[in-house]
Amino acid sequence: MKLLGVTGASGALIGCDAPSMVNLEEGKEHVVSYLLPAEDMVPGLGVWYASMCLQCSAGCGVHGRVREGRPLKLEGNPESPINAGKSCQMGQAGLQAHYNPDRITQPLLRKKGQLVPSSWEEAFELISEHVGTNSDAKADRTAWFTGTVSGHQRVLLQHHLQALNSTHHYAYEVVNTAVLSAVNKAMFADESPKLRLDKAELILSFGADFLGTWLSPVHFAGQFSKFRALPNRGSLIQVESKMSLTGANADLWVAAPPGSEGLLALGIANYLLRHGKPEIAQDVPQEIVDFVERYDARKVAETTGVEYDLLRRIAKALESRSPSLVLAGAAVEGQEEGYAAVAAVQLLNLILGNIGKTIVPSMEFPLPQLQVKNGSTADLLAFSQAVAEKKLDVVFFHGANPLFNAPESLNLEQNLKNNVALKVALAQFPDETAMQADVVLPLSSHLEDWGTHVASYQPSGSVLGFQQPLMEPLHSETRGLGDVMLDLLKMIRPEEYSAFEDYYAYLRNAVAGIQGQVADPLQSAQAFWQKTLSSGQIQMEGGEKNFSIEVHLADPLMSVTNESYPLMLVPSPRLGLFDGRHANLPWLQESPDQITKVVWDSWAELHPSTAEDMGIGHGDVIKVASESGSFEVKAYLTKSVHKNVVAVPLGQGHTSYGRYAEGVGVNPLTVLDLKQEKVTGELAMYATAVKLEKRGTTGTLVRMGGTDSQQGRQFVRTVPTYKPQGV
Amino acid sequence: MSIKNIVDNWSKYRKGVEEGGHHDYEHRWTMSINLDQCVGCNACSTACYAENNLATVGKEKFEAGQAMHWMRIERYWDKPESEYPEDGASFIPMMCQQCGAATCEPVCPVVATYHTPDGLNAQVYNRCVGSRYCGTNCPFKVRYFNFYSYPETAWPEPLNHQLNPDITVRDKGVMEKCTFCVQRIKAVKNTAKMEDRDVVDGEVVPACVQACPSSAIVFGDTMDESSQVAGLWKEHEVKRQVTEQEKSDPNKRGYRIFEELGVDPSVMYLERMRDTDI
The missing domain is CATH 3.40.228.10 (Dimethylsulfoxide Reductase, domain 2)
Structure with a gap:
């Protein structure tokens, strides 16, 4: 029996405290002992563990089926008030992020302009030169650039910045609800009712x-x-x-x-x-x-x-x-x-x-330091400005890929290169941002790591989601996000953090602290820890917020097109590839877009009557140009768009993201005009006017199904809403 | 089920729907899919890829119609003449309908596809010689042929570590299709047998049903009359072994696709509704 990739010390792993796991040397075949098998290692028997899905920031709970030390399938956690046992296709495909063949498996350092394989020691040495105790790091010149982040990772991140006398935490998400939150806060005193x-x-x-x-x-x-x-x-x-x-x-x-x-x-x-x-x-x-x-x-x-x-x-x-x-x-x-x-x-x-x-009203989250920091595009613009104005020396990147999905006119790539002395990417994949960094630290996948997460939208009470590893690291040189953050902190504040051997020890300590506040005090610390692991979450008490209604009356105006740029560009996020972070997962590339049914490609949705006016046919290659840039893409004629728009899905157009993503399609975000929402400073993503130019008729769009019509066969039958008598 | 048994009793296994089917069933695994609750999100489809070792084939082979999506979401526009699709799109999850009188079964020259006592159209991969007659004969087009050896290309190390060891990985020349997650059915039946009891309704949950965010799919055994799915078939007055349903009330929304062909599908769909009063 071959046990795949199970290596290293068996510490606290897989939902239980130190099951005596069989230690294996990589690449060698071993027979598992039937006398005292670890609970996750019984050949042929699947065991389920609770953890979290991190494919987006909704914070769904998952159950992972682990067999012979490998997670094989993810299902929703029925106990989670967010997803109640259900899952979406992005969550299902979390397995392919974990087992992805294009993961970064060892630290990389930039030497003579090239990223070359290196070691953690060397990488940390270089980081220490810039932000260690003996470095001459200046106040407010270090930044973290992340996606949406919450829980204890956020706490450590804040501590790291505090230790470096900086306040710059930028959180960037293309798909966000920042303006809505701002309005809710002003109108109801509740950001996310x-x-x-x-x-x-x-x-x-x-x-x-x-x-x-x-x-x-x-x-x-x-x-x-x-x-x-x-x-x-x-x-x-x-x-x-x-x-x-x-x-x-x-x-x-x-x-x-x-x-x-x-x-x-x-x-x-x-x-x-x-x-x-x-x-x-x-x-x-x-x-x-x-x-x-x-x-x-x-x-x-x-x-x-x-x-x-x-x-x-x-x-x-x-x-x-x-x-x-x-x-x-x-x-x-x-x-x-x-x-x-x-x-x-x-x-x-x-x-x-x-x-x-x-x-x-939503609930007050009882532990504000763990509360989610939601990503926004205003943070991208602020970051870009800080970089352009040479205000940052060291930037740590995690969970965001601005060099893929920032508008080109920000000139971020060049500015980062010229103005930021050290760029450290904590990354799982060789994405565009990581590949431009000076140091790349290989991270564990979400199925190999510990963490706590607070969902951006809490549907029921206050839940702290708990993420635990479902398997030992697939690649021995990768490390967990929390572990890396702790190591970064130990570099500056050894006296405070050396007590924690690793992030697991830190979290155990933290959970014991939370227990005092929220749980049945009769429970022992061990029992509470076990309960947390097996349920995948900590349900906390929090007071209900009070709505205080304050009306905001402001005149909305419509964005207008002009004669030179007659159409509005709609960069549409897809359930599946999302903002592009899932373009390296073959299940999702091959899963047809729900509306157009196109696979493995980008396209521009155009209304047939608009297309006809412009002489564009289905599948024709067209150039979409804004004042800020242009790209070429195939036209997809459909009546499911307004006549004055051209809609291009997000997700594709990667130049670096592994074999499944690279060279597939285009990224419409690159051509966005830099307009801002006036109150929040968010990027006005749906306010770019474009013009189209037909370039050729050679394109083919690969899609599922040969016909848009049921041809009278009545597969899907539709009836008027049934209303029982008397209602 | 030995091949000798099947060959010896060939006529029994070829009986059509009008002769009352052909089995002393132990279970009758059946589905109900509510098209008014299905939102067309593809979660079921991806869950199926994960559970059943389905290969991704890439753009070129997808274009050639060689995708292996056992469960696919079809999307139709119903009013081609209107300026905009005012009532949205029509989605339908389509997979093997596990027909009671399946047209795929009698045409297999080697009995690789046959009817199980559970009411499933089983596909014996080891027996399949790749004639593709079954795929040609399937009115739902839900059989998928391995034109290439996907194990060599679809799961580069370490993606292959995700493969479900409960079922096989199919190689070139073999036909495959939805099994109603037969490995999950088997596991539950084995457990029930070891505990000397019957399978309980809700115990068997195929991957698509488990994932479905809007709980549009209900799965179960219609031979267990107390099961939820049996209740739904009864409520919507859909009967097996008929080619046309008689309804007492037009609001009984259940129907089966292509039942007029006499294939006796095991999947009942519930009509999509649209509010016409807005």
């Missing part, structure tokens, strides 16, 4: 892809299932410029130009206050009535090009079904007036009386 899709009779979503890439898709899919259940099936209206997965499930899908959503929300509000039931207007403050009065629904229809009759129908539906829920997605936020537009959408919720019914 709980959304009760299951309690709504009608959901009006302005481009919020809650089944695909928005906040917590697996959780919302579970709620959506309840929302859709008979006898009182809820209805979904989706208003957006490019059909998302959520839009594809709408009872009514309305095509609207990007940036029109705020106006449309106000137009609908206007109709409701003028023509709706008197009860609706009754409790609305005069200030709001006066404000909404300015957005005559007919005028809004004219400005946005969305038919007045559609606005009327939406308003009528909202009037007759209560409670409802109105959501604002990424395209609403990603405008120069994104804040005003989101505020307009929330105003509609307020007028409809949804606050407190389908939008309810």
Whole structure:
């Protein structure tokens, strides 16, 4: 029997304290003892361990099936209030991130311009020269650049920065809800209120892809299932410029130009206050009535090009079904007036009386130091500016890939090269950012590492997700994120951190500390630790926040195109490749895009009538050019986009990310104009105007299925919503 | 099931649906898929890749129709004449329907595909010679042929460490398809047998069912009349071994695809609904 890749000391591993694991030398075959087999090592027997999915920041709990020391399958953790035993395809593909053939397996150092294999000692020596105790590191000249980060990794990161007298932690996520959080904070004093899709009779979503890439898709899919259940099936209206997965499930899908959503929300509000039931207007403050009065629904229809009759129908539906829920997605936020537009959408919720019914206060997270720091694009812009102004000497990168998904006009690659003396990447894969770093530290996969995580969106109480390794490191030279952070801290503050042998010891200590605050005090520390490991989470008590409603009235304006750049670019995130971080997972590359069914490629979605006007056919190669740059891509003609837009999915266009990602497709983010949302400073991602030019007719788009029509065969039968008698 | 038994009793195994099927079933594994709850997200499909050692074939072979997606989500646009698809897309998960009178079975020259006492269309990989008659004869097009030796290319070290040891990796020249996760069924049946009891409803959970974020798929044994899936078939008045369903009420939304061909599919779909009052 060959045991694959099980090496090294058997320390605290796999959901139990030090099972006497068989130590194996790599590459040699051994027979496992049947007399005293470790619990995870019984040949032929799968054992399940709780851990966490880190494929996005939704924080789903997973159960991993481990057999012969290897995780073979991930399932949702039924105990998790986030995903309740379910999982999405990105979570399923976490296994391929772990077993990926293109992982970085040893430290790399830049020597004479080239990254060459090195050792941890040498790498740490170099880092120590820059930020060690004896270095001349200056205050505020060191930064961490990460994705969304939470839990004890965030605590260590903060400590590291404090030890270096710096405050620069930049967290970058392309797919984020930063503007929405800002509006929620201002309007309700709650950044991330709980959304009760299951309690709504009608959901009006302005481009919020809650089944695909928005906040917590697996959780919302579970709620959506309840929302859709008979006898009182809820209805979904989706208003957006490019059909998302959520839009594809709408009872009514309305095509609207990007940036029109705020106006449309106000137009609908206007109709409701003028023509709706008197009860609706009754409790609305005069200030709001006066404000909404300015957005005559007919005028809004004219400005946005969305038919007045559609606005009327939406308003009528909202009037007759209560409670409802109105959501604002990424395209609403990603405008120069994104804040005003989101505020307009929330105003509609307020007028409809949804606050407190389908939008309810979240819980106070009892341990604020562990609270999630959500990534934003404002942080990317701030970081880019700091680099351009030569304000940083040392940057640590983890969990973000700005050299792939930052707009080219930021000139980040060149600035980093010239202005930052030491770039350290803590990376699992040879992505664009890691390959430009001076030091690359190979990290464990999420299935080999310890960690605690707080979900960006907490649907139920306050949960600290607990991640534990499902297997010993596949590659002996890789180390866990927390271990590396501890080592970095020991470099500066040995007296404080040498007590912790490793991150596991640190976490055990930390969990014992948490126990005093949240758990049944009768439990022993050992029992609490075991319970934490087996349930994969710590459920904490936290007081419910109080909504304090403060209305924000601001005029949303639409982004406009001009004659030279007649179309708006919609860079659309996909459930699957997401922002590009999963492009190296073959399961997800080969999993067809939900709407277009294209695999292993990029494409530009164009409405057939727009394409016809421009003489573009399906599969033609077109050049998409903004003021800031251009790329070539194949055209995909579909009616699921607004006529004034060209939608290009995110995820592809990697120049360095392993064999499955490199050279596949294009990345639309590179050509974004550097417009900013005016209140939050977020990048206005949906406000770039582009022009198209036909370049050739040679392209083929590989996709699943030969036909868009059922040809009368009635595979999918559709009936009007069934309403039981008397309802 | 020995091949001798099958050959000796060939006529028994070839009986069509109108003759009442052909087995003394031990179980009747069956599905119900609610198309009003399926959101088309592909979670089931990727879960299937993970569970069943499905090879990724790459862009060129995908274009040639050689993808191995046992469970695929088809997407249709229903109103080609409208300016925009106002009621969204139509998604349907499509996989082997484990037909009671399967058209794939009688055409296999070597009886590699046969009917099990569980009501599954089993595929014996070792017996398959790759004639592909079964794939040609399948009206659902859910059989997938290994045109190449994917074990050499699809799982470069260490991706191969993920392969599920409970089932095989298929090599060139072999037909494969959805098995309703037969390895999970087997494991549960073995456990039940060792504990001297019947399989309990909900014990067997295929990978797609387990992953489905909107819980659109229900799986179980219709011979167990108390099972959830049996209840759903009954509630929606879908009967086996018929080519046309008689409904007492148009709101009974269950239907089977291609049942008019007399193949007796084991998968019932529930009609997608759209609110026409908005």
